[in-house]
Amino acid sequence: MSTGPETPLLDTVRTPADLRALSDDQLPQLAEELRAELVDAVSQTGGHLGAGLGVVELTIAIHHVFNTPHDRLIFDVGHQCYPHKILTGRRDRIRTLRKENGLSGFTKRAESEYDPFGAAHSSTSISAGLGMVEAARHQGIARNVISVIGDGAMSAGMAYEAMNNAGHMDARQIVILNDNDMSIAPPTGAMSAYLARLVSGRTYIGLREAAKQFSKRMPKFIQDKARKTEEYTRTFFSGGTLFEELGFFYVGPIDGHNLNHLLPILRNARDAEVGPILIHAVTQKGKGYAPAEQAADKYHGVAKFDVITGAQAKAKPNAPSYTKVFGQALVQEAEHDDRVVAITAAMPSGTGVDIFEKAFPDRTYDVGIAEQHAVTFAGGLAADGMKPFAAIYSTFLQRAYDQVVHDVAIQKLPVRFPIDRAGFVGADGQTHAGSFDIAYLGCLPGFVIMAAGDEAELKHMVRTATEYDEGPLAFRYPRGEGVGVEMPERGEVLEIGRGRIMREGGKVAILSLGGRLKHALLAAERLDGFGLPATVADARFAKPLDTALIEQLARNHELLITVEEGSIGGFGSFVAQHLFNEGLLDNGLKYRSLFLPDRFMDQASPDRMYEVAGLDADGIVKAVFGALGREEIAQEGGASIA
Structure with a gap:
């Protein structure tokens, strides 16, 4: 076992106050040690490695120059926050990252005063930072607010909306x-660093402000020409015209790994009495760890790995992942229908769209971190006869809800939504759980919602979605491996709104929607041992409901339980409403919903x-006995029961 x-x-640094006590000359050594500690920790926990390695010097420099936590430091997304956690009093827990009762893999307000804003979804840092700037102004508090945003997150419209607002407000x-990836403009060594220090320094900024005040006394056409001349002269050498047009004072590009460049520029920014400033730092993902430098994509998010070789320890799967099944099934359908296209919002491998892209690059669209655009773009494709599959995680589709309603559902456009990461996702925790999509899509008129009970069902649902042209359709499936069922050669077209009976029983009926089907069947087997043979049905559809199946189960059983990997207000609520409307709860039927x-x-x-x-087999069994009044067997099940 590694001793570290x-x-x-680094052992002398417990908080940023200790870091600020170090001299500038000591910081390169600190960076080397912090990088080694980060690699060793993540090798034991897994997590996001490459991005964190890329911001070691930047994180050190920010905490060295600024008075955190009084000064607010906001990380976008959170993939790059591990060095920050080590430096802010959490080093003793860093090997609990992403584990039960351990540190979150993202910044989290409840975890530390050094995390002023939670981040796990992209492109929020500038908006949040602007809010904190205004909060400080209204309360008369003198503080700096620093938002660190990656270049990938700058592909989202929200970042530009915030910058436009900040620039307007000055x-x-x-x-x-x-x-660290697309390298908007590469740094050009010493000259670039010199120019960046020059334009961020007090002398230049002071002269610039004096010139602005003087020009206000001139006719407007002279003011405009003077402003454009100054901007042109500066950005001719440094780039950044786009940010200048949004009202930001642009500094860069600079080498984000060179502390001799970072420290004076951050100090200049700290001390400058100007409006919004954007510092463009170029970094390298995986910096300082050879395996991560050579394969940045593979080391963005990692499993446990061997520090010396870089080899990641991944368990051999017993069944294909749902994501892989989706990607392969979509390729198969696209071979039969040239109108099938795939859309992803910067998550090709996470959604399986990378599999489709290899087969059909011309029919694949990665729109960047822009879920709103992805949905409306898909709507445009559907409106003119294409068959778009907008593959977006459940938790990220939330970001485009207005577009789902207005641009797709109201117009009854046949956009297909493959929804990966349905239900719990494990180490990524609460921010990435696919909890709400059944509820937030199920309330939309005309929406078809399917949920795969196993990997073969997912293949059927891809085929069904391809053939369905009546309006919007979504199908959801969990993260991870399938359950090992036999796979069909090609998916079948399912009858819309029809479930299936998996096994027949007597007193108890369990109606499962989605990935809990395996546990519903296991629960039924255990109930057999108590003399309670249970019927198990796979609903397949949350909308439209299979009302005939529901009524059959309700009339022929004493207890009906629904099971789903979704929030309250979803499938169980739809079933309860139908039972109530049809008077099926008036005849002594016991009904429970697990969610x-x-x-x-x-x-x-x-x-x-x-x-x-x-929501595992034991929980379902306990819920059954609790509903039947057999408390001595039910004990204290953890189920959420309505």
Whole structure:
């Protein structure tokens, strides 16, 4: 077992106050030790490695120059926050990252005063930072607010909306663009660093402000020409015209790994009495760890790995992942229909669209972190005869809800929504759980919603979605491996709104929607041992409901239980409403609905999370006996029961 790297200087730093006590000359050694500690920790926990390695010097420099936590430091997305956590009093828990009762893999307000704003979804940092700038102004508090945003997150419209607002308000906000991938403009060594220090310094800024005040006394056409000349002269050498047009004072590009460049520029920004500033720092993902430098994509998010070789330890799957099944099934359907196209919002491998892209690159669209655009773009494709599959995680589709309603549902456009990560996702915790899509899509008129009970069902649903042209359709499936069922050669077209009986029983009926089907069947087997043979049905559809199946189960059983990997207000609520409307609850039927707890759950393994939620086989059995009044057997099940 690893005893950890030698870190004598890092050992003296428990908080940023200790870091600020170090001299500038000591910081390169601290960066080397922090990088070694980060690699060793993530090798034991897994998590986001490449982005964190890329911001080691930047994180050190920010905490060295600014008075955190009084000064607010906001990380976008959170993938890059591990070095920050080590430096802000959480080093002793860093090897609990993403584990049950451990540190979150993202910034989290409840975890530390050094995390002023939670981040796990992209492109929020500038908006949040601007809010904090204004909060400080209204309360008469002198503080700096620094938002660190990656270049990928700058592909989202929200970032530009915030910058436009900040520029209009002339707010005193500092934005650091961590350019670690697309490299908007490469740094040009010493000259670039010199120019960046020059334009961020007090002398230049003072002269610039004096010139602005003087020009206000001139006719407007002279003011405009003077402003454009100054901007042109500066951005001719440094780039950044786009940010200037949004009202930001642009500095860069600079080498984000060179502390001799970072420190004076951050100090200049700290001391400058100007409006919003954008510092463009170019960094390298995986910096300082050779395997991550050579394969940045593979080391963005990692499993546990061997520090020396970089080899990641991944368990051999017993069945294909749902994501892979979706990607392969979509390729198969596209081979039969040239109108099938795939859309992803910067998550090709996470959604399986990368599989489709290899087969049909011309029919694949990665629109960047822009879910709103992705949905309306898909609507445009559908309106003119194409068959778009907008593959978006459940938790990220929330970001485009207005577009789903206005641009797709109201117009009854046949956009297909493959929804990955339905239900609990494990180590990514509450921010990435697919909890709400059944509820927020199920209330929309004309929406078809399917949920795959196993990997073969997912293949059928891809085929069904391809053939369905009557309006919008979504099908959801969990993260991880399938259950190992036999796979069909090609999916079949399912009858819309029709479920299936999996096994016949007597007193008890369990109606499952989605990935809990395996546990519903296991629960039925256990109930057999108590002399309670149970019927198990796979609903397949949350909307439209299979009302004939529901009524059959209600009339022929004493107890009906629904099970789903979704929030309150979803499938169980739809079933309850139908039972009530049809008077089926007036004849002594006991009805219970099992769903995700009505709270945001912290990270743990998915199995553990479902156990706590009462949505595993044991939880279903306990719910059955609780509903039947057999409390001595039910004991205290963890199920959320309505």
